[in-house]
Amino acid sequence: MSLYDRFEAAFMPNYGVPPVALARGEGCEVWDVDGNRYLDMIGGIAVSSLGHAHPALVEAVSRQVATIAHTSNLFLHEPEVLLAERLLGLLGGQGRVFLANSGTEANECAFKLALKYGKTTGRTYFVAAENAFHGRTMGALSLTGKPSIRDQFGPFPVDVRFVPYGDADALKNAVTDECAAVFLEPTQGEAGVVPPPDGYFRAAREICTAAGALLVADEIQSAIGRTGHWFAHQHEGVLPDILTLAKGLGGGMPIGACVGFGPAGTIFAKGDHGSTFGGNPVSAAAALAVLGTIENDGLLEHVRTVGAELADGIAAVDHPLLGGVRGRGLWRAIVLTSARSAQVQAAAQRAGFLVNALQPDAVRLAPPLTITSEQVATFVAALPAILDEASRD
Numbered sequence: 001m002s003l004y005d006r007f008e009a010a011f012m013p014n015y016g017v018p019p020v021a022l023a024r025g026e027g028c029e030v031w032d033v034d035g036n037r038y039l040d041m042i043g044g045i046a047v048s049s050l051g052h053a054h055p056a057l058v059e060a061v062s063r064q065v066a067t068i069a070h071t072s073n074l075f076l077h078e079p080e081v082l083l084a085e086r087l088l089g090l091l092g093g094q095g096r097v098f099l100a101n102s103g104t105e106a107n108e109c110a111f112k113l114a115l116k117y118g119k120t121t122g123r124t125y126f127v128a129a130e131n132a133f134h135g136r137t138m139g140a141l142s143l144t145g146k147p148s149i150r151d152q153f154g155p156f157p158v159d160v161r162f163v164p165y166g167d168a169d170a171l172k173n174a175v176t177d178e179c180a181a182v183f184l185e186p187t188q189g190e191a192g193v194v195p196p197p198d199g200y201f202r203a204a205r206e207i208c209t210a211a212g213a214l215l216v217a218d219e220i221q222s223a224i225g226r227t228g229h230w231f232a233h234q235h236e237g238v239l240p241d242i243l244t245l246a247k248g249l250g251g252g253m254p255i256g257a258c259v260g261f262g263p264a265g266t267i268f269a270k271g272d273h274g275s276t277f278g279g280n281p282v283s284a285a286a287a288l289a290v291l292g293t294i295e296n297d298g299l300l301e302h303v304r305t306v307g308a309e310l311a312d313g314i315a316a317v318d319h320p321l322l323g324g325v326r327g328r329g330l331w332r333a334i335v336l337t338s339a340r341s342a343q344v345q346a347a348a349q350r351a352g353f354l355v356n357a358l359q360p361d362a363v364r365l366a367p368p369l370t371i372t373s374e375q376v377a378t379f380v381a382a383l384p385a386i387l388d389e390a391s392r393d
Helices: 003-010 055-065 078-090 103-121 138-142 147-153 168-174 200-211 232-236 262-266 281-296 299-315 341-351 373-392
Strands: 022-026 029-032 037-040 096-100 125-129 159-163 179-184 214-218 242-245 256-260 322-328 331-336 356-359 362-365
Touching: 037 373, 055 281, 078 096, 078 256, 078 281, 096 103, 103 125, 103 138, 103 179, 103 214, 103 242, 103 256, 138 147, 159 168, 168 200, 179 200, 200 214, 200 232, 256 262, 281 299, 299 322, 299 331, 299 373, 331 341, 341 356, 341 362, 341 373
Parallel strands: 125 159, 125 179, 179 214, 214 242
Antiparallel strands: 022 029, 029 037, 096 256, 242 256, 322 331, 331 362, 356 362
8 A cells, every 4th residue: 555545544634645745855855755856846835944954953953852852831941932032032122922833823822812902902803804814723714814714614703804905995994993903914825925015014004003903913924034034024114013923933843933012912811821832842942943044044135035036037937827926035926827726736746846736826936945046947947848738737
């Protein structure tokens, strides 16, 4: 029985059977169980910030797991404190941190913070964006504006009003003094790496401030250097009230973070929230290694440079299936002129590249931040043939 058959027999069917069984990775390349090599252009869905088997990550995780691997939240340990201090330093120094295991848990924490804020101030509803994705637990799913994954699990515990993403007037009309919080992604990830108009996030900050609502920035995918800044909200020079992080923070180890600024950092009282594994010493050590490597190796500038090379290279391809490219840094979507993303993903795999059919007409690219100009050029050179094959399938 193949590994694929064993997977199908052992697991619930919510993922289907993935098309590739990976065995190992090194740098920006991975190998499957049959020995085929691929350039990893998706990075574990924007998770593998330093690629695979990066020496700094291997050393940090190995050292920490050999020292102490778990403490629970009954005891503190230095790696979690160092990580919280490091994050706050990158964010200007003011705030409080809660460490979790994943993005959806970070958003669940933000949801509970905003809910308690609303209950103590008499605010009764939330605002989020159409096509937003904030997670699959019931609180995070309440805020997710994708009917295909949301509607079958309702009713939900709170009133959430959805507005078109990028429409500042619609947002302003929806946010009153009865609104507890606005949840927004600086760029919508699962919707197809869709950026808003310039100034939208700044307008959202002003709207929330005027109404007294909390602004929550979901940066699960967009932070930790992915767009060429530490955090995507820094592109517009604004600070949310609550920030959520995960994915690239751990470089492959499971970790999430919710950061509250100003009064939002002290909404919780003792016992209001918790996590047995959140802030795990091994995951915290991994996150510290990721942040240190990004800084020491100058990866923010590298992301801006190589990300521009990737976008410019794709934009220069003349093909009837290619409609354009969008995004920032090393977080991009290849926009197609027809619903052929699954065919593009399959053709790319056969050509030795792993990409993600994110939407029917959009293919997501989120390679490790360490990808080289030469590797990007290899992908761009192969793209016309990939599009040709996808057009025929």
